[in-house]
Amino acid sequence: MTIPSLHKVPSEQAPMALLLEADPSAAIIARYLQDGHCVVARLDEAIVGVYVIKALSAETWELMNIAVAPERQGQGIGALLLRHAIDQARQLGAQRLELGTGSFGHQLTFYQRAGFRVVAVEPDYFLQHYPEPLFENGLQHRDRLRLALEL
Template identity: 35%
Template sequence: MPHPDTPFRICPAGPADHDALDAVFRASVAELCRRHYTTRQLDAWLQRVTPQRWDELLHGDLFFFLARDRFTGCPAGVMSVNARGYVHSLFVHPRYVRMGLGRHLLAVAEQWAIATGAASLWAEVSLTAEPLFRACGFHIERTQEAIVGSERLPQRLMRRDMAHHQATILPACAGTADIRLVWDGRMRHVDLLLLADEDETMLRRYLDRGEMFAVSIGDETVAACIVTNEGNGVREIQNLAVRTGWQRHGIGRWLLALAEERYRACTRLLRVGTGDSPLTIPFYEACGFRPVSRDSGYFLRHYDHPIFEAGRQLTDRIVLEKPLSLPSFGTDGQDG
């Protein structure tokens, strides 16, 4: 849900948002960056970002966020960040400069970095964006150039230390874990997902909906989470699976914390439906979820075989919800 103090709605973005992301990028570079770069430099920059390049970025390790005008729905800003705190992109459409959106997007990146446990936020910043990053507490580590074709574009490597922030309680593997979204080939992970929902027919009903987070250690995917958009500001955790050897290491709790930060700015409730199990109900309650309803006989009606957990046959489906508090962002209007 949109923050009441800003005219923008910031939501997760993915491959389906390609056109909106590209429109913001091209308008921002063409109009805002011409104060600091030559026409040849800008042309090289714009030509480098092809549909194939967007596809690589959107299917890599970056988490994209798209800001829209909450009244018109027009795309207003783009930000992407990975689990290591690297802010790959931050662009504001010229129509929305000096409305606090740049700070707002960096605040979202900051909350994401806290959730992932990144030691710092860092970015390769254009000369145009340098004042915004300075105003948000980043310092210059070095001056460098981005080589784009035959052109050299000056930029700054800038960083902001996150060590003073209260971090999410992280699993021991957080420092070596790779976290990314899986858009294609989700069936490759079906053996993992079946640990949380052992009926493949039921699993296929939501497998290709929403977003799928995956946590990998080395070459092994050790945990996954699928979250769908149910409308009216509700996101539902459809599947949260952790491989047996990695359970009780805090990875499931970590994935829930990441989901909260991914959707916080546009979601009022996180919801999960699970069996009445002595293992899963206390887990979700410890993560701040509260039971709101019970569907008696759900597992008897929807599954063609008995489902057992912790020695108990599951019959009822329990729905739990967790309200998401809205983030507070400065909107002094002095930045991009």
């Protein structure tokens, strides 16, 4: 497969439909895009992936969103974006990269393969922060895990 090229884009050019694949709340996405660092993966002019990182403090950044176009998933683009997000956070001065994700599903494997460790559980997070129930593989997401990678 041709390797996608990665580009930082201003928040107005962030691919909203793709960001919604990872986070169903447009309102929450709009908030973190404001001061986030958004990078897209382009393949033959089409945007096939995206991530957003944001500073929580000088040393700690958060991966707010990462998504690959459904028809391009499973081809290594997510892993490429995740490695880039880790490198970018490090270059921007972060000593730790954190993220929040569901308590089950392939995303958990995806992040742990890159070295992320589970550091906390936020019980009922998805029930409290999202107006619609979130289902994956027939199971409702309730609790959010916090993962972190020391850089």
